[in-house]
Amino acid sequence: MESSQIVSNIFFAYTIIISISSINCIDNNNKKLVTKQSALFVFGDSVFDAGNNNYIDTRSSVRSNYWPYGQTTFKYPTGRVSDGRLIPDFIAEYAWLPLIPPNLQPYNGNNQFTYGVNFASGGAGALVETFSGLVISLRTQLNNFKKVETMLRSKLGDAEGKRVISRAVYLFHIGLNDIQYPFSINSSVLQSISDEKYVDYVVGNMTDVFKEVYNLGGRKFGILNTGPYDCAPASLILDQTKIGSCFQPVTKLIDMHNKKLLNSLRWLKHELSGFKYALHDYHTSLSERINNPSKYGFKEGKKACCGSGPFRGTSTCGGRGIPSQSYDLCENVTEYLFFDAFHLTEKANQQIAELIWSGPINITGPYNLKALFELN
Numbered sequence: 477m478e479s480s481q482i483v484s485n486i487f488f489a490y491t492i493i494i495s496i497s498s499i500n501c502i503d504n505n506n507k508k509l510v511t512k513q514s515a516l517f518v519f520g521d522s523v524f525d526a527g528n529n530n531y532i533d534t535r536s537s538v539r540s541n542y543w544p545y546g547q548t549t550f551k552y553p554t555g556r557v558s559d560g561r562l563i564p565d566f567i568a569e570y571a572w573l574p575l576i577p578p579n580l581q582p583y584n585g586n587n588q589f590t591y592g593v594n595f596a597s598g599g600a601g602a603l604v605e606t607f608s609g610l611v612i613s614l615r616t617q618l619n620n621f622k623k624v625e626t627m628l629r630s631k632l633g634d635a636e637g638k639r640v641i642s643r644a645v646y647l648f649h650i651g652l653n654d655i656q657y658p659f660s661i662n663s664s665v666l667q668s669i670s671d672e673k674y675v676d677y678v679v680g681n682m683t684d685v686f687k688e689v690y691n692l693g694g695r696k697f698g699i700l701n702t703g704p705y706d707c708a709p710a711s712l713i714l715d716q717t718k719i720g721s722c723f724q725p726v727t728k729l730i731d732m733h734n735k736k737l738l739n740s741l742r743w744l745k746h747e748l749s750g751f752k753y754a755l756h757d758y759h760t761s762l763s764e765r766i767n768n769p770s771k772y773g774f775k776e777g778k779k780a781c782c783g784s785g786p787f788r789g790t791s792t793c794g795g796r797g798i799p800s801q802s803y804d805l806c807e808n809v810t811e812y813l814f815f816d817a818f819h820l821t822e823k824a825n826q827q828i829a830e831l832i833w834s835g836p837i838n839i840t841g842p843y844n845l846k847a848l849f850e851l852n
C-alpha cells in the first residue's frame with residue numbers, strides 16, 4: 477500500500493513534468509516531441525473507459541462518476557469503474573506516457589492526443605444494438621478515431637501524422653457486453669439467431685474495426701480476449717436456483733467467442749502485411765485469480781468489495797450515484813479481486829496490466845505490449 481502510493485505519486489509528478497515541458501516546447505518543435513514514443517489509442521467498454529461516459533447523455537447505470545469509485549488513487553470519481561486505475565493507465569505508465577485522456581474530456585493543453593486518446597465507453601459493444609443509445613459503440617469509437625487521425629495529420633503534417641499512427645499501439649477490450657446483453661437486457665436477441673451466428677457477428681464487427689484501423693495505418697494491436705465474467709459476482713446471483721455458481725449460458729458464448737477471436741487474429745496476420753498483435757489471455761489470467769485468490773495476494777476472489785446482497789453481486793455500488801441509497805463497502809479494498817459486481821480493483825488491474833505488458837508468451841502473444849511499443 478505504502479510503496480504503491482509512492483510509486484503513484486512519482487508517476488503523477490512525472491505526468492505533470494511531461495505536460496509542463498511539452499507546453500514549453502510544443503510551439504517551437506512539436507514534431508520532436510512525438511517522434512520518440514509510440515502513442516496509445518484505447519477502444520472498448522467499462523474495463524477501459526477512463527471517463528467518456530461522463531460526457532454523454534446516458535444513465536447512471538453505465539456511469540461511475542460518484543463515490544466510492546476512484547477512492548484509491550485519484551481520490552475522486554473520475555468515471556473509471558474501479559477504486560483506482562484501470563489497465564490502460566498502467567500500460568501508459570509502463571510505456572512512459574502520461575495518463576491517456578478520454579476523447580470527450582474538455583482539454584486545455586497543447587499536446588492534445590499526440591500521446592494517444594481513450595475512446596472507450598462503459599457498456600459499449602462491438603454490435604451497435606448493444607445498449608444502443610446509452611453508450612459509444614465500437615463503430616462510433618472508430619469514427620471518433622478517424623477524426624483524431626485527420627486532426628493529427630493536419631496538425632503535425634501528413635508524414636509525421638502518419639508516423640504517429642503507424643507507431644501507435646491500439647488497445648482493445650470489447651465483446652463482453654455483446655455477450656451479456658441478451659441475458660441482461662434483451663432475451664429476444666438469441667431467439668431469432670443461433671448462439672454461433674451471434675458470436676460470428678460480434679467477432680466479425682471487431683475484425684472489421686481492426687481492418688479499418690489497419691487501413692488508416694495502424695499496425696500494432698493489443699487485444700484482450702473475454703474474461704470469465706460468467707463467474708463475476710453479478711453473474712453468481714443470476715440463476716436464483718444456483719446462487720454461487722458461474723452463469724452457464726454465458727460460459728458457452730465466452731468460450732465460443734474466444735476461439736473465434738483467436739482465429740480472426742491469425743487470419744488478419746496472414747492477410748494483412750505488417751499486422752502485429754498481442755493477444756492477452758484474460759480468460760486464463762482472471763480465472764486463475766478467481767480460483768486461487770490467495771496465490772495472488774487477495775483474500776476474496778468471488779465477493780465484490782462494493783455492492784449489496786450475496787457476493788455483493790447486486791450492482792448498487794455508490795448507490796448508483798444517489799447519495800441516500802445504501803450499499804456495502806469493504807474496509808480493505810486490497811483484499812479484493814472485484815471492486816464492484818462486475819469490475820476489478822486497481823490491484824487486480826495492475827496485475828493484469830503487468831501480464832499484458834511483459835507477460836510470457838503463454839499468456840500474452842505472439843508479441844507482448846512492451847515488444848509492440850518498442851517496434852518502429
Ligand SMILES: *[C@@H]1O[C@H](CO)[C@@H](O)[C@H](O)[C@H]1NC(C)=O
Nearest residue numbers: 605661662663664665666668
Ligand atoms: C430486442 O431484440 C430484438 C431482436 O434483435 C429486436 O427486434 C428488438 O427491437 C429488441 N428490443 C429492444 C427493446 O431493444
Ligand SMILES: *[C@@H]1O[C@H](CO)[C@@H](O)[C@H](O)[C@H]1NC(C)=O
Nearest residue numbers: 603604605676677680681684
Ligand atoms: C456486424 O453486426 C451486424 C449486427 O449489428 C450484422 O448484421 C453484421 O453482419 C455484422 N458484421 C459482420 C462482418 O459480421
Ligand SMILES: *[C@@H]1O[C@H](CO)[C@@H](O)[C@H](O)[C@H]1NC(C)=O
Nearest residue numbers: 477773774775808809810811
Ligand atoms: C489490507 O489488506 C492487505 C492485504 O491483505 C494487508 O497487507 C494490509 O495490511 C491491510 N490493511 C489494513 C489497513 O488492514
Ligand SMILES: *[C@@H]1O[C@H](CO)[C@@H](O)[C@H](O)[C@H]1NC(C)=O
Nearest residue numbers: 757760761764836837838839
Ligand atoms: C506460463 O509460463 C510460466 C513460466 O514461464 C508458468 O509459470 C505459468 O504457469 C504458465 N502459465 C500458463 C497459463 O500456462
